[in-house]
Amino acid sequence: MDPNKLYAVLTGDVVNSSALSLEKREGLIGQIRSTYDELQSFFPGALPLPLSVYRGDGWQMLVPAAGKALAIALSFRSLFLFRTALPRKKEKSLDLRLAIGIGGVDFIPADAPQEGDGLAFRCSGRALEEMRAPQRMAFSFPDSPSEPALAVVVELVDALFMGWTSGQARAVAGRIQGLTQQEIGDTWPDRAVSQQTVGEHLSVARWRTVESALGLFEKEVG
Numbered sequence: 389m390d391p392n393k394l395y396a397v398l399t400g401d402v403v404n405s406s407a408l409s410l411e412k413r414e415g416l417i418g419q420i421r422s423t424y425d426e427l428q429s430f431f432p433g434a435l436p437l438p439l440s441v442y443r444g445d446g447w448q449m450l451v452p453a454a455g456k457a458l459a460i461a462l463s464f465r466s467l468f469l470f471r472t473a474l475p476r477k478k479e480k481s482l483d484l485r486l487a488i489g490i491g492g493v494d495f496i497p498a499d500a501p502q503e504g505d506g507l508a509f510r511c512s513g514r515a516l517e518e519m520r521a522p523q524r525m526a527f528s529f530p531d532s533p534s535e536p537a538l539a540v541v542v543e544l545v546d547a548l549f550m551g552w553t554s555g556q557a558r559a560v561a562g563r564i565q566g567l568t569q570q571e572i573g574d575t576w577p578d579r580a581v582s583q584q585t586v587g588e589h590l591s592v593a594r595w596r597t598v599e600s601a602l603g604l605f606e607k608e609v610g
Contacts, residue, residue: 389506394610395450395493396457397504397512398464400486402445403524416445419482423468424449430463430565431456437496448512450496450504455606457488461525462545462602463564466557470577473554481554483524487515488542490529490609507531524550534608541601552593559589560598 389395402416424439424447434456440448449464451457465484473481489512496504511528519526525546529535549557562572569586576586 389493389495391492391494393452393492394454394490395452395506395508396454396460396609397448397450397489397493397508398457398461398486399446399448399489399512399516400484401443401447401516403483403485405445405482413444417441419468419472420445420447423464423471426467426471427460427464430467430561431460434460448509450493454490454508455609457490457609458542458545458605459564459602461486461488462549462598463561465525465549466552466561466564469552470554470558470561483550485516485519485524487512487519487526487528489513489515490527491531522550529609532608538605538608541605545598545601548594548598553589555585556589556593559586560593560595562586563590563595563599564602 402420405413405416408416420441421439424435428435434453435449435451437450442448451460465486468484469481489508489510491507491511493504493506493508495506507530511530515526515528523543523546525542527535527539527542529538532538552560558576559572562575567575569590570583573581573583573586
């Protein structure tokens with residue numbers, strides 16, 4: 389690992405997973421891994437390591453381009469929300485808690501990414517442990533004077549997300565990927581949707597505000 393480089397580590401779990409039925413809990417790992425596979429296709433080359441999954445519904449990922457961490461975190465959460473809403477549309481979809489830690493990485497074993505260590509790993513894990521409801525996204529970047537302001541940005545994005553439907557989340561994930569509204573509609577899972585529908589999803593989700601927040605985060609983190 390580059391000792392002079394900033395990395396991001398995202399650590400998270402599934403909200404209220406202990407309240408799910410045994411059948412649903414057994415399927416969580418598959419849902420999380422499938423979402424990560426889709427996330428990698430959204431960000432080619434940005435997620436070089438496999439996702440670490442532990443404790444049934446806990447997970448961790450390394451993001452070498454730290455400035456992209458909030459965009460990747462929001463996309464992962466959005467794709468997971470949409471994916472878990474697909475099979476049973478009358479049931480409430482699942483959500484993730486996640487913490488973003490920014491800092492150095494000392495080492496990562498190639499065969500066990502979850503056993504890596506460094507400031508980014510420690511900050512991410514600690515931020516998740518200290519998170520309290522209703523918050524579902526947290527941020528830690530102790531070496532930066534921008535940490536308090538960026539933590540507010542993350543908290544505001546989190547607050548916006550909690551008002552989204554699964555369709556709004558999917559539309560936002562597509563825009564983060566760089567797709568046009570027409571492209572998002574044409575590639576919508578299960579069935580194509582109209583450009584107008586995608587536009588309505590983005591408007592209600594306050595995409596322009598989210599886009600500004602992601603740009604500010606990337607600029608400040610670098």
